[in-house]
Amino acid sequence: GESVGLHLPTLSVQEGDNSIINCAYSNSASDYFIWYKQESGKGPQFIIDIRSNMDKRQGQRVTVLLNKTVKHLSLQIAATQPGDSAVYFCAENMDSNYQLIWGAGTKLIIKP
Amino acid sequence: DTAVSQTPKYLVTQMGNDKSIKCEQNLGHDTMYWYKQDSKKFLKIMFSYNNKELIINETVPNRFSPKSPDKAHLNLHINSLELGDSAVYFCASSQRDGNSPLHFGNGTRLTVT
Numbered sequence: 001g002e003s004v005g006l007h008l009p010t011l012s013v014q015e016g017d018n019s020i021i022n023c024a025y026s027n028s029a030s031d032y033f034i035w036y037k038q039e040s041g042k043g044p045q046f047i048i049d050i051r052s053n054m055d056k057r058q059g060q061r062v063t064v065l066l067n068k069t070v071k072h073l074s075l076q077i078a079a080t081q082p083g084d085s086a087v088y089f090c091a092e093n094m095d096s097n098y099q100l101i102w103g104a105g106t107k108l109i110i111k112p
Numbered sequence: 113d114t115a116v117s118q119t120p121k122y123l124v125t126q127m128g129n130d131k132s133i134k135c136e137q138n139l140g141h142d143t144m145y146w147y148k149q150d151s152k153k154f155l156k157i158m159f160s161y162n163n164k165e166l167i168i169n170e171t172v173p174n175r176f177s178p179k180s181p182d183k184a185h186l187n188l189h190i191n192s193l194e195l196g197d198s199a200v201y202f203c204a205s206s207q208r209d210g211n212s213p214l215h216f217g218n219g220t221r222l223t224v225t
Contacts (some may be wrong), residue, residue, distance in 0.1 A: 038153075043216030097209070
């Protein structure tokens, strides 16, 4: 079936460097994409979202890029900090469906 | 001022028991969800309610029964607990449909022995 997947299950980044977390999706009809951050012992927390009529959206230290040609989504975190350590999930949706399609998650590890 | 709160945070029980997890949201959202997260962190939707009406009922055993007394509450009752039910259960809410961000509670870690 169609799904959202992540290329890397674990990503290690030096503190202060930029992090890039990638996500591939297979449903070309998806029109809404969202990133969540889950810290240990907590629920997933919304980071940023993007709709299919956009290619890029920026937040505070985070940028989401959407490449519909290759069905690829990425989350960029600038100047990675220890507090960014978490599991990051991408998710997609189509036609305002109540059921998001979730990726498997990428664990981001910050090296001091 | 917790937005989505669920209780208890930890639940340890024996096989065959019946247990409930409660969830409340004070965000004024119309839609609430229950998700199950396994040991590999995979998130799977179980149920969704919109204005107290069931709109998603995924393939879960009928031992799991959600109850929504009002749109701010969505409780999960589990009968005859099994070892495989051990997981973290998350309640979430959203303002409307799947195109609005979900707000999650901090989870209930269920351990069945």
